[in-house]
Amino acid sequence: MSKRGYTFAAGEHGEWCIARIFAPLGDGLAAAARLAVHNAVGTPADCAWSLSGMLSNERYVTRPEKSALLALPTATAPTCAALIALRKSADWWAMTQDERRAVFETQSRHIALGLELGAGITRRLHHCRDLVEDAPFDFLTWFEYAPQDEARFDALLAQLRASEEWHFVEREVDIRLRRAR
Amino acid sequence: MSKRGYTFAAGEHGEWCIARIFAPLGDGLAAAARLAVHNAVGTPADCAWSLSGMLSNERYVTRPEKSALLALPTATAPTCAALIALRKSADWWAMTQDERRAVFETQSRHIALGLELGAGITRRLHHCRDLVEDAPFDFLTWFEYAPQDEARFDALLAQLRASEEWHFVEREVDIRLRRAR
Numbered sequence: 001m002s003k004r005g006y007t008f009a010a011g012e013h014g015e016w017c018i019a020r021i022f023a024p025l026g027d028g029l030a031a032a033a034r035l036a037v038h039n040a041v042g043t044p045a046d047c048a049w050s051l052s053g054m055l056s057n058e059r060y061v062t063r064p065e066k067s068a069l070l071a072l073p074t075a076t077a078p079t080c081a082a083l084i085a086l087r088k089s090a091d092w093w094a095m096t097q098d099e100r101r102a103v104f105e106t107q108s109r110h111i112a113l114g115l116e117l118g119a120g121i122t123r124r125l126h127h128c129r130d131l132v133e134d135a136p137f138d139f140l141t142w143f144e145y146a147p148q149d150e151a152r153f154d155a156l157l158a159q160l161r162a163s164e165e166w167h168f169v170e171r172e173v174d175i176r177l178r179r180a181r
Numbered sequence: 182m183s184k185r186g187y188t189f190a191a192g193e194h195g196e197w198c199i200a201r202i203f204a205p206l207g208d209g210l211a212a213a214a215r216l217a218v219h220n221a222v223g224t225p226a227d228c229a230w231s232l233s234g235m236l237s238n239e240r241y242v243t244r245p246e247k248s249a250l251l252a253l254p255t256a257t258a259p260t261c262a263a264l265i266a267l268r269k270s271a272d273w274w275a276m277t278q279d280e281r282r283a284v285f286e287t288q289s290r291h292i293a294l295g296l297e298l299g300a301g302i303t304r305r306l307h308h309c310r311d312l313v314e315d316a317p318f319d320f321l322t323w324f325e326y327a328p329q330d331e332a333r334f335d336a337l338l339a340q341l342r343a344s345e346e347w348h349f350v351e352r353e354v355d356i357r358l359r360r361a362r
């Protein structure tokens with residue numbers, strides 16, 4: 001059975017070169033040269049910082065939405081990656097499921113934007129909130145894509161950041177990476 | 182900020198006397214005299230077994246349902262408790278949110294049954310699935326009630342166990358407790 005836990009460890013080693021670390025909201029993360037991705041939860045020795053999360057069940061998408069998302073082309077030759085780390089506010093977490101879905105999709109079109117702009121961009125969502133007390137982030141989303149798709153990926157992020165959902169984001173760090181040769 | 186993590190540790194110590202451990206589905210848990218409830222995640226030394234989970238956000242209830250649940254009377258003089266530990270199947274977790282909600286409420290009336298039968302029964306749900314890999318249970322639900330409400334609590338459990346939702350339960354352990362004098 002494949003493990004659901006992943007750790008992203010920044011430092012001197014790893015298969016990805018860190019091109020940029022940008023913090024649109026709240027505290028950033030320390031600069032580092034490389035990022036290693038481990039299929040396990042833990043704190044690797046000898047890293048500048050590490051973030052862990054678990055793959056988990058779908059929280060918002062309906063079956064028709066999921067089928068449409070799965071029908072999108074995935075990344076071919078993905079030499080670029082992005083790690084978007086988010087923490088949402090207590091107000092977000094106090095909402096009921098119907099209230100969160102209304103903000104997430106009815107108001108913010110999070111899934112619709114993914115369908116419109118996400119072709120060729122592979123996405124993997126890791127949950128952190130129920131892994132440890134007071135995790136620095138609630139979500140770590142890992143994206144892989146080809147260089148020519150980065151502008152479309154930026155357009156997708158720009159629309160999400162302008163959405164109602166982002167009023168509930170209190171920390172966001174955006175890390176861009178290039179596959180090490 | 183209050184901690185969301187809890188650990189239920191069975192052994193020789195604790196504020197609750199274990200009256201019965203029953204496993205309707207799958208493997209049970211070893212007999213023990215007492216249960217201690219700690220507001221932290223971890224493995225206490227010197228216990229027969231322990232189970233940990235985290236309080237988390239609502240996954241199914243709508244705001245009107247939550248308001249109705251919050252309006253129910255809570256337990257007064259709750260000298261009885263029950264810990265119901267559940268693991269659901271891979272088929273459950275592969276469903277999308279709308280599919281799980283349809284089984285949970287439209288078909289199984291999980292929330293409606295709680296509203297009909299839950300007066301005087303205090304409930305606290307702990308999530309385990311995203312806390313560690315391969316957790317023995319996905320959920321630990323802790324109930325407290327007065328002795329005269331136990332028959333109604335049993336009726337609620339009987340209806341849930343007969344529901345469509347329980348076709349997705351692959352392990353269930355039901356532990357009954359009395360407050361130590």
